[in-house]
Amino acid sequence: MAGPKIASAVNATACLSALLARARQLKQSSSIDPPLPASEFQGALGLPSTSPTHFTAVDVAARQMFQDLVSSRTIDDPAFVDIWSLLDIILICGDQDQCEPALVWWLIEELLDSQSIEGCRIVFDYLESRRERLIAKNFQKKKDLVILRSCNELLRRLSRAEDSVFCGRVFIFLFQSFPLGDRSSVNLRGEFHVENVTAFDETLQPAVDATQDIVLPDAKPDSQPPEIQVTAEPEVLDEDRLYPIFWTLQKVFSNPPFLLTPDHFAEFKRGLEATLVKFRHVPKVIQPIASEARRGIKRKAEDMNQQYELASAFNPKYLTNRDLFKLELSDLAFQRHILVQALILLDFLLSLTDKAKKRMGEVPTQKALQYDFTLSDEDTEWCQKTKKSIGDYLDEGPDGKFYHRMVDTVLSRDKNWVRWKLESCAPISKASLPPKEFADAKEGARTACSVKRLRSTPMRSLDLSFLSDTDGSRGWESLKESARTVVPSGPVLVKKVQATELDIDFASSDAERQSLTASKTANTWRVLRLAAASQLSLLDKVDDGRNLGCLFQAKVASAAGTSGESGRSGGRAAESGGAGELEGKDGSSWRDGRGEGEGGLEGVGTGGSGGGLVQEVVMGEAS
Numbered sequence: 310m311a312g313p314k315i316a317s318a319v320n321a322t323a324c325l326s327a328l329l330a331r332a333r334q335l336k337q338s339s340s341i342d343p344p345l346p347a348s349e350f351q352g353a354l355g356l357p358s359t360s361p362t363h364f365t366a367v368d369v370a371a372r373q374m375f376q377d378l379v380s381s382r383t384i385d386d387p388a389f390v391d392i393w394s395l396l397d398i399i400l401i402c403g404d405q406d407q408c409e410p411a412l413v414w415w416l417i418e419e420l421l422d423s424q425s426i427e428g429c430r431i432v433f434d435y436l437e438s439r440r441e442r443l444i445a446k447n448f449q450k451k452k453d454l455v456i457l458r459s460c461n462e463l464l465r466r467l468s469r470a471e472d473s474v475f476c477g478r479v480f481i482f483l484f485q486s487f488p489l490g491d492r493s494s495v496n497l498r499g500e501f502h503v504e505n506v507t508a509f510d511e512t513l514q515p516a517v518d519a520t521q522d523i524v525l526p527d528a529k530p531d532s533q534p535p536e537i538q539v540t541a542e543p544e545v546l547d548e549d550r551l552y553p554i555f556w557t558l559q560k561v562f563s564n565p566p567f568l569l570t571p572d573h574f575a576e577f578k579r580g581l582e583a584t585l586v587k588f589r590h591v592p593k594v595i596q597p598i599a600s601e602a603r604r605g606i607k608r609k610a611e612d613m614n615q616q617y618e619l620a621s622a623f624n625p626k627y628l629t630n631r632d633l634f635k636l637e638l639s640d641l642a643f644q645r646h647i648l649v650q651a652l653i654l655l656d657f658l659l660s661l662t663d664k665a666k667k668r669m670g671e672v673p674t675q676k677a678l679q680y681d682f683t684l685s686d687e688d689t690e691w692c693q694k695t696k697k698s699i700g701d702y703l704d705e706g707p708d709g710k711f712y713h714r715m716v717d718t719v720l721s722r723d724k725n726w727v728r729w730k731l732e733s734c735a736p737i738s739k740a741s742l743p744p745k746e747f748a749d750a751k752e753g754a755r756t757a758c759s760v761k762r763l764r765s766t767p768m769r770s771l772d773l774s775f776l777s778d779t780d781g782s783r784g785w786e787s788l789k790e791s792a793r794t795v796v797p798s799g800p801v802l803v804k805k806v807q808a809t810e811l812d813i814d815f816a817s818s819d820a821e822r823q824s825l826t827a828s829k830t831a832n833t834w835r836v837l838r839l840a841a842a843s844q845l846s847l848l849d850k851v852d853d854g855r856n857l858g859c860l861f862q863a864k865v866a867s868a869a870g871t872s873g874e875s876g877r878s879g880g881r882a883a884e885s886g887g888a889g890e891l892e893g894k895d896g897s898s899w900r901d902g903r904g905e906g907e908g909g910l911e912g913v914g915t916g917g918s919g920g921g922l923v924q925e926v927v928m929g930e931a932s
Contacts, residue, residue, distance in 0.1 A: 317366035332394035339387035345397040356407040410447035414455040490737040507559035509629035
């Protein structure tokens, strides 16, 4: 059985060597990019798979060739491009099921183990440039665990203080590679990192010797003891007294269930309040950003002198020496780190209130993440007040509002992840839409956004055709028409009221009946106002808007009886030598004596030689 295996391994080695020689012809550069084109190694151009032991033979051949290449050249050597080409070939063949799909990641894992930290940075450049191709196929079944193991081993080798940027690159690569709803990095049981212990000097400072003589000032025998003034402001502890209280908070931050006992919770409240008071009273020191971080950023000299930014250095472990404690308290970046820890813990406590538990009781949750402790109303009020106080303090200082908003956004989104974890990490991915539904939605959107033909006269619009009249003179003359200023006569208005009453009887809707009633009321009021000027005595005959015709019947009869007399009285007035024509106030002319008026007004007057003129006018009636 050993003979065929060796022969297949030799054949696989020969095939890989031929493919690598072709890659040297395709890629002339010695850099990581560009990757080898997959079309040059598709199908028969790749590795043959003719025997059942083909995968094993390719695995043995690839590892042997890989080890020979790695041991014969350094990563900064131009010939190291053969390693990148070999990995590309194995990746393309694995996606075609010509070898084990995870083989390329096994080789990358060995490459990371064989390189220094600087060499791992270059290897990670290759991973970032090929990320989409590395996870395109067979990710969930073959590659995910190898990727996770390789990156975790690399993170264990890196220093959180000196290689913080590289650690961030590794985490970003993992976040971009794994699906958003993957449970591989979820702490399902809600375990806290209790192994993260912050060691500090717990020895107390030497106290004052009790046997030492204390010199007091001479007191007068009749003097009264000084009054003690009690102030509402909290006490500001000095550094020596605050030191053990402050660093004890780290034990609570790393293990929040430690607060579920009343004594520990009261101690935590006193320690956090003392810390906040101390932060407010110490002078703030803002560290300028390092010069390396400013590299590549163009700024004016005066802006660089006036603006200060917080230090970008990341400290994975606090320095707890007593001599450094005073300096740390004044560092604004250090204060913000502590306050963010406090905000995280306060959110955990507020999730244990009775209201929050009732809200979460509607969904099935994991028993491992449920706590029997319920926060009291008094402690809930203290947590909310302290959280607001911390938020107000974070708003202060340079870029304080931006920093607080950023922290608040992260914590708000973290609550959603906590709820998702409490719900046993339910799938958050949705199936793709069927092609028919997608086509229907696309057609509906196109129809809704298409240009529709506009109506010539939009609905509920006013007729504005009069604005199209460009003849200014005609418009001016239309405003002078007498029909716009002549008041309708009484009989005309009476006829309008009667016609409106008839229309009301045949109205087909309540809206039409209401409109006609309003028109009748308006015309009735106009008739009564005209009659009040000359026929005031006849208004008693009108009964609630009815019998309006009687107001003008007597007027018409009187006008017919005096028409003959008016001619004769006019002659007598002329013979009496009275004054000539008089002009009325409205521009109409009148003759002295009893006669007809001109201009549509009926007048009755008496006059003599130089006598006065008395007119009785009924508007709108002409004899």
